[in-house]
Amino acid sequence: MHILLIEDDNDAASYLIKGLKESGHVIDRASDGEEGLFMALDSNFDILIVDRMLPKLDGLNLIKKVREDKNDTPIIILSALGEVGERVKGLKHGADDYLAKPFSFSELLARLEALNRRNLPDSSSSLLEVGDLKLNLLSRRVEREGEEIDLQPREFKLLEFLMRRPNQVVTRTMLLEGVWEYHFDPQTNVIDVHISRLRSKIDKPFKGKQMLFTERGAGYALRYNE
Amino acid sequence: MNNPFNLASFRLIFIYTLLLSVSFGFVLMFLYFTSARDIQIEADQKIVNKVEEINRVYLRGREKGLYNYVRGQISRPTLNIYRLYNGNNEFLAGNIPEPTNLKINEDGWVEFTFKMNVNRVEETYYGRGIVVPFENLRLLVGRVVNNEIKLKERFFYSSLWSLLLIIFLGIFGGYILSRNFLKRISDINKTSKNIMDGNLSERLPTTKGKDELNQLSSNLNEMLDKLDSLMTSMREVTDNVAHDLRTPLNRIRSNLEVTLMSNPDIEQYKKSIDEAILETDNLIKTFNSILSISRVESGTSDLERKPINLENLILDLVDLYEPIAEAKNIKLSSEVEKEIFIDGNMNLLSQAIANLLENAINYGSSSDKPFITLGAKKNEESISLWVSDNGEGIKDSDKKKVLNRFVRLDSSRSLKGSGLGLNLVNSAVKFHNGSLKLLDAKPSGLIVLIEIPVS
Numbered sequence: 001m002h003i004l005l006i007e008d009d010n011d012a013a014s015y016l017i018k019g020l021k022e023s024g025h026v027i028d029r030a031s032d033g034e035e036g037l038f039m040a041l042d043s044n045f046d047i048l049i050v051d052r053m054l055p056k057l058d059g060l061n062l063i064k065k066v067r068e069d070k071n072d073t074p075i076i077i078l079s080a081l082g083e084v085g086e087r088v089k090g091l092k093h094g095a096d097d098y099l100a101k102p103f104s105f106s107e108l109l110a111r112l113e114a115l116n117r118r119n120l121p122d123s124s125s126s127l128l129e130v131g132d133l134k135l136n137l138l139s140r141r142v143e144r145e146g147e148e149i150d151l152q153p154r155e156f157k158l159l160e161f162l163m164r165r166p167n168q169v170v171t172r173t174m175l176l177e178g179v180w181e182y183h184f185d186p187q188t189n190v191i192d193v194h195i196s197r198l199r200s201k202i203d204k205p206f207k208g209k210q211m212l213f214t215e216r217g218a219g220y221a222l223r224y225n226e
Numbered sequence: 227m228n229n230p231f232n233l234a235s236f237r238l239i240f241i242y243t244l245l246l247s248v249s250f251g252f253v254l255m256f257l258y259f260t261s262a263r264d265i266q267i268e269a270d271q272k273i274v275n276k277v278e279e280i281n282r283v284y285l286r287g288r289e290k291g292l293y294n295y296v297r298g299q300i301s302r303p304t305l306n307i308y309r310l311y312n313g314n315n316e317f318l319a320g321n322i323p324e325p326t327n328l329k330i331n332e333d334g335w336v337e338f339t340f341k342m343n344v345n346r347v348e349e350t351y352y353g354r355g356i357v358v359p360f361e362n363l364r365l366l367v368g369r370v371v372n373n374e375i376k377l378k379e380r381f382f383y384s385s386l387w388s389l390l391l392i393i394f395l396g397i398f399g400g401y402i403l404s405r406n407f408l409k410r411i412s413d414i415n416k417t418s419k420n421i422m423d424g425n426l427s428e429r430l431p432t433t434k435g436k437d438e439l440n441q442l443s444s445n446l447n448e449m450l451d452k453l454d455s456l457m458t459s460m461r462e463v464t465d466n467v468a469h470d471l472r473t474p475l476n477r478i479r480s481n482l483e484v485t486l487m488s489n490p491d492i493e494q495y496k497k498s499i500d501e502a503i504l505e506t507d508n509l510i511k512t513f514n515s516i517l518s519i520s521r522v523e524s525g526t527s528d529l530e531r532k533p534i535n536l537e538n539l540i541l542d543l544v545d546l547y548e549p550i551a552e553a554k555n556i557k558l559s560s561e562v563e564k565e566i567f568i569d570g571n572m573n574l575l576s577q578a579i580a581n582l583l584e585n586a587i588n589y590g591s592s593s594d595k596p597f598i599t600l601g602a603k604k605n606e607e608s609i610s611l612w613v614s615d616n617g618e619g620i621k622d623s624d625k626k627k628v629l630n631r632f633v634r635l636d637s638s639r640s641l642k643g644s645g646l647g648l649n650l651v652n653s654a655v656k657f658h659n660g661s662l663k664l665l666d667a668k669p670s671g672l673i674v675l676i677e678i679p680v681s
Contacts, residue, residue: 184577193549
């Protein structure tokens with residue numbers, strides 16, 4: 001991915017650049033809002049990472065101006081203001097995602113990946129297919145290797161969320177926000193238990209390869225190889 | 227500031243007095259003019275009657291008779307005035323001396339003064355009359371109007387004095403009232419200065435009355451109380467942060483330092499760094515919890531309130547926690563009435579109940595057949611929400627303590643946790659104007675009962 005990082009803190013920026021390069025991305029950096037706006041409008045990026053508080057032009061106004069220019073590059077905000085209200089404000093200004101500092105790097109990577117995939121043309125068909133796993137959104141039937149799998153409504157939603165992001169790392173927070181719409185951190189490993197339940201239904205009974213993987217220190221991914 | 231004339235209250239009273247005086251003045255003026263006119267009309271009528279009588283005298287006795295009539299009036303004690311002149315304007319007869327200051331009004335009435343000795347004292351008299359013309363004679367017929375003039379004057383001056391009295395009483399009374407008011411204000415000022423100087427426990431003086439000043443003082447006192455409790459909780463946070471975050475920070479630091487000392491291989495490095503990341507993640511979680519608790523408690527956060535369907539909220543939470551409860555062989559069930567709505571913050575309430583569920587799952591599952599019930603029902607004026615378990619419960623002596631920040635009971639120290647869970651629940655309940663009770667379940671266990679008033 002070609003990413004523009006707009007961040008005024010040099011140390012934070014250098015860690016991010018190093019980490020993102022390590023993960024195979026190409027990074028440009030702007031150190032204030034005006035420079036960031038200029039660069040964002042001047043060339044085509046896959047994603048903008050915008051710090052909320054920036055000198056010269058703050059993050060929210062920068063995003064507003066980018067959107068006013070009919071530029072719909074996916075934008076993720078990084079901010080020390082982590083409340084739900086602030087998050088809503090950020091999304092209202094035209095951002096696509098909001099990550100509160102301090103965040104884990106894997107969380108950022110997973111969200112960047114999700115944003116980038118969202119930009120791909122999405123088939124609006126009612127059938128999701130990942131490998132030999134099929135999920136029908138209308139009949140709400142799930143099958144693998146042609147055999148029907150009986151899922152609870154929430155398990156169905158969880159699987160749908162994963163199947164819309166095949167071969168992508170999905171963090172626990174993303175699952176909690178996307179499937180349950182909660183914006184707080186549980187102190188227990190609730191998500192893990194849900195995943196292992198789902199795994200026992202879609203992986204264990206089948207001879208085929210494992211699909212639902214745990215990504216250490218990051219989250220989960222539904223994987224298959226062609 | 228000590229000059230009452232500068233006070234708003236005094237200015238108000240002054241303006242009020244002025245308005246009152248002006249309107250009162252108008253009323254008095256109206257009264258004065260109407261009564262003065264009535265007095266005048268009455269006096270004039272008497273003169274007109276006299277003129278008619280004189281006309282009859284003339285008709286009967288002609289000029290001779292008229293002359294005799296006037297001569298007959300001389301030296302008779304009367305208020306009537308007669309002066310007879312001939313065609314050449316020469317004085318013939320009359321009962322008063324030569325009038326002075328003669329003034330003829332447009333309507334034909336004549337006003338004049340004259341001096342006369344009564345009981346050897348010369349006095350000035352005021353007269354009013356009409357000149358009645360006959361063939362060769364002219365007769366001034368009139369009356370002494372001293373009494374009427376005196377009456378009018380007395381009326382005028384008494385009106386003037388009462389007006390002055392009103393103005394004086396208004397201003398003087400206003401001054402006294404303002405000074406009283408000022409004294410109370412300056413008391414408030416003095417106390418405020420004291421408080422600003424750091425005497426934070428002092429409160430403004432209040433009396434038993436219910437006037438505005440008293441209300442102001444009570445409101446300010448309430449504000450001070452609120453600020454005081456905020457300050458206390460802020461101080462607690464700072465103390466707690468200092469105390470309770472040092473321990474994990476110290477762990478991280480020693481872990482990294484020791485790793486460096488022991489010539490480690492790459493695997494050991496990885497392990498240490500992983501541990502450090504885990505510790506920092508926990509620290510971040512704790513920080514976030516402290517922050518959200520403080521924000522909720524300070525009331526400064528813009529947490530939105532909207533109607534929440536409690537049934538949905540509870541079923542969603544049961545849905546989230548049921549698998550982990552099942553994994554620990556805990557039976558998690560719900561008892562919820564349908565159609566319960568409260569005005570509140572969805573995220574905060576969900577998190578609070580989630581914390582209670584996690585507490586019950588982590589600390590309340592010591593029995594053989596552990597179960598947790600999450601319930602909600604509607605009462606007449608409130609909504610009850612409860613989480614109950616059949617674990618060991620909490621000792622009465624610990625019940626008050628557990629709601630505070632960073633409190634972890636000895637029995638739970640070995641388990642993971644920040645000691646902030648119940649504290650957040652408590653803040654969330656306060657945010658919804660509710661109350662939280664920790665009750666004992668029979669035969670054992672804990673019931674956390676939340677009651678939120680229906681607005």
